[in-house]
Amino acid sequence: MIKAILTDIEGTTSSIDFVHDTLFPYAQQHLRRFLREQAGDDAVQQALDDVEAIVGQDLSINEAADVLEQWIAEDRKATPLKTLQGLIWKVGYDSGELQGHVYADTPAALQRWHANGHKLYVYSSGSVDAQKLIFGHTAYGDLTPLFSGYFDTRIGGKRERSSYTAILREIGLPGEAVLFLSDIGAELDAAHAAGMRTCQLLRDDKAMPNDAHPQARDFDEIRL
Structure with a gap:
């Protein structure tokens, strides 16, 4: 039962089209600005620390963004990427730009x-x-x-x-x-x-x- x-x-x-044609491009478009503006946020910093742990080296904000954009292009299921995408999407949902x-x-x-x-x-x-x-x-x-x-x-x-x-x-x-x-x-x-x-x-x-x-x-x- x-x-x-x-x-x-x-x-x-x-x-699937909503995720690939709307959500992914939205996150990619806003990624660098979001990282620059929210780098002091604990959740964002933890995600960036996790990115560094995966690549095995310290990264600047721009270098981390380069890595994340590559992962987006590869459709990589990396947890810190998914975390950051979710944080960016929240901004879009809260502003009314996105609807699930x-x-x-x-x-x-x-x-x-x-x-x-x-x-x-x-x-x-x-x-x-x-x-x-x-x-x-x-x-x-x-x-x-x-x-x-x-x-x-x-x-x-x-x-x-x-x-x-x-x-x-x-x-x-x-x-x-x-x-x-x-x-x-x-x-x-x-x-x-x-x-x-x-x-x-x-x-x-x-x-x-x-x-x-x-x-x-x-x-x-x-x-x-």
Whole structure:
């Protein structure tokens, strides 16, 4: 019996194009100015320290920005990059320049599952703060009260079985009681290896079907 639903964001609750065509360019456009203006902020400084730890050398603000821009170009899932992107996006959301995208069927499904007693969790390569911003600033209102928890790359990579095992420990449920939703077959493979149930979302032609998992074109097709 499914007691909890763990969902990806990109290609699952929200459009991949929104992340790649709106969020990533916004963060890149504002990165250098943000670092210069917010370098004294504790969270920003910690992220910059983490960048230096990864590259193994001290960096100026401009050098750190060079590294971060390269990581953006590579779509690298580096935790300090994701943290800084989330901080920059918060400025955009707070100013009204950004609005979190979710598919039209997402809010109703989340509300239905929540009302039926299912615990809802998010697992995305974007930082927890960035996840909350997307769901907190949608055209359908603030969806964050529906969720019981959020996970990002600090718990591990999304294609690693150990990450899903760690999530199961965190939420205190056996794998067979948790349904993982994603558009990426390798992520579903890892979740299944950890004992979770799975469903692949095939919302558009960007998704590559993995027939090892049940599939749905949208949340309305998912039957628990």
